[in-house]
Amino acid sequence: MAISHSKNSPAWTQGLKPQPDWAIENSDVSEEGWEVCVRWWGSASDDAPAQGPKEVIIRPTSELTPEALKRGITAGVMRNLVPIAGALIGQVGETESEAKFRATIKTLASELPRTPREAPDVYYAGLLRIFEILDAVSTEPINELVRAIGGDISKDTVKTRLRTARQRAARQP
Structure with a gap:
């Protein structure tokens, strides 16, 4: 294999x-x-x-x-x-495919700027993209997103950032 x-x-x-x-x-x-x-x-x-x-x-x-x-x-x-x-x-x-999928999600998360302050447009668009992918396949997309992002970011912080990402996306033409 x-x-x-x-x-x-x-x-x-x-x-x-x-x-x-x-x-x-x-x-x-x-x-x-x-x-x-x-x-x-x-x-x-x-x-x-x-x-x-x-x-x-x-x-x-x-x-x-x-x-x-x-x-x-x-x-x-x-x-x-x-x-x-x-x-x-x-x-x-399925376990192997799922592992590859999670690795891809982790890679996408690692490509995000370290904080939204570094590049807000890139950060929020990327965060929302990752969440939407996880939301389509996971029963716990927020928890999966927190794990993918890693670091010391709390679940509440991720929720707040997702809310901001959705608001920014809604303003896009």
């Missing part, structure tokens, strides 16, 4: 539009010699990490016999590969 962030994106993500903030790939080879590869990718603006992969790839390996390659991916081959794909998905699972 290969997990990478946008700074070390694997080559297979280069053609994706828009470029993902995170990517996960997991693969295995069947006894017959077919490689099954499952891939997830996403960005911080996704409503939620995908529960299942966005892409499943089946390709021949050098272990595949010429006869099997000539037959191709038949219904029988597919029946044999479904359990492999299921196991690969289970290895990554």
Whole structure:
């Protein structure tokens, strides 16, 4: 399994539009010699990490016999590969996707100015963006936001700053 962030994106993500903030790939080879590869990718603006992969790839390996390659991916081959794909998905699972999503949120939070006084427009717009992403997927978006921001900022301070961010956003044309 290969997990990478946008700074070390694997080559297979280069053609994706828009470029993902995170990517996960997991693969295995069947006894017959077919490689099954499952891939997830996403960005911080996704409503939620995908529960299942966005892409499943089946390709021949050098272990595949010429006869099997000539037959191709038949219904029988597919029946044999479904359990492999299921196991690969289970290895990554929702927990892994969720962890990547949280890491992306943490990265966005780390890109905020240290205080709203440094760059108010950037800070409040970024804070509201992170909150809206968390609010779409979390039952406790405020608590998650406080954890993502870190430091010694209280929950009440975050609520006050969110209120300010909403007011500023409402004034935007």
